Amino acid sequence: MNDKTELTEEDKSLLLNHDYDGIQEFDYPLPNWWKLSFVLTVIFSVPYAIYYLAMGGPTLNDELIQDMASLNKVRTAYAVKMAKFDTDAYSAFEGPEGIALGAVVYEDNCLSCHEEKGKGDIGPNLTDAYWIHAKGTASTVYEVVLNGREDKGMPTWKEDLTKDEILQVVSYLMSIKNTNVEGGKEQQGLLIK
Ligand code: HEC
Known part of the structure; x- marks a missing residue:
């Protein structure tokens, strides 16, 4: 495979300064779309946490009770039909x-x-x-x-x-x-x- 001497100058600048039994790795930056999605999840988490933790948003149990109630309505209607x-x-x-x-x-x-x-x-x-x-x-x-x-x-x-x-x-x-x-x-x- 490629010898270290064949690396371009740019490659070398990305090479991390450590060596494991002759294996080295590049330090490529994370892609921008990835960083952006990370930032968006952090921004999203703030109103989410406020709504569910402080403003009385429904708990999983509340949602289950609501879902079961509407499911039972559908079931009863079907049974009647x-x-x-x-x-x-x-x-x-x-x-x-x-x-x-x-x-x-x-x-x-x-x-x-x-x-x-x-x-x-x-x-x-x-x-x-x-x-x-x-x-x-x-x-x-x-x-x-x-x-x-x-x-x-x-x-x-x-x-x-x-x-x-x-x-x-x-x-x-x-x-x-x-x-x-x-x-x-x-x-x-x-x-x-
Ligand atoms: C576990 C056994 C079992 C299975 C499975 C079963 N049946 Fe029956 N079925 C009976 C028995 C026993 C009776 C009679 C009850 C009695 O003696 O009063 C009966 C009665 C009936 C009757 C009324 C007959 C009459 O003389 O009025 C109908 C119609 C009928 N079954 C249809 C079905 C259909 C259709 C299925 C499948 C979707 C089915 N059965 C599956 C045991 C079964």
């Missing part, structure tokens, strides 16, 4: 595409208890005309899926699935209703024609 069966939104999922989306939601979340094609196991057979809680219609099935029947082993889904996902899985259930799949679980509930 979700509780109502949205006919318009549902109609968008009634076709084959919506049913296919619903089949995926079903496989991921419901299959473990309601088994393949809805034939039933831990949960009831969803392919017959007998219903325990729902009345066989999209809106009543929606309500059961949304709120669950936790005391009877059917989980609530409003926390884990979006409104659209529930509407899709309802559309899927409507498509398998009354298909009386082979090997299905015995009838439970009331016959709804």
Whole structure:
């Protein structure tokens, strides 16, 4: 590599006056943008400290409480919106595409208890005309899926699935209703024609 003798006069003027086992270093000045940003942070810190330390600016905890309050407002509004069966939104999922989306939601979340094609196991057979809680219609099935029947082993889904996902899985259930799949679980509930 470069020998020390190849350094220009300017290089040499920047060379620091120390030597570690033959290794020397240059003393380049910090770039101006860096110095400027440092000065700006120092200037910024003065009103910042006055506001937060002396003028009663919100603490992290205050900000958390405010954020949680507005988050809860959004959550409540969403829960209220979700509780109502949205006919318009549902109609968008009634076709084959919506049913296919619903089949995926079903496989991921419901299959473990309601088994393949809805034939039933831990949960009831969803392919017959007998219903325990729902009345066989999209809106009543929606309500059961949304709120669950936790005391009877059917989980609530409003926390884990979006409104659209529930509407899709309802559309899927409507498509398998009354298909009386082979090997299905015995009838439970009331016959709804
Ligand atoms: C942990 C097991 C379990 C899972 C997972 C589960 N269910 Fe259920 N489900 C049940 C049980 C048990 C019942 C019946 C409760 C009873 O006997 O009163 C039920 C009932 C239902 C009913 C009402 C049937 C009727 O006859 O009125 C519907 C609809 C339903 N489940 C849909 C779903 C959907 C959709 C999913 C997935 C998003 C799902 N379930 C996931 C256990 C489950």
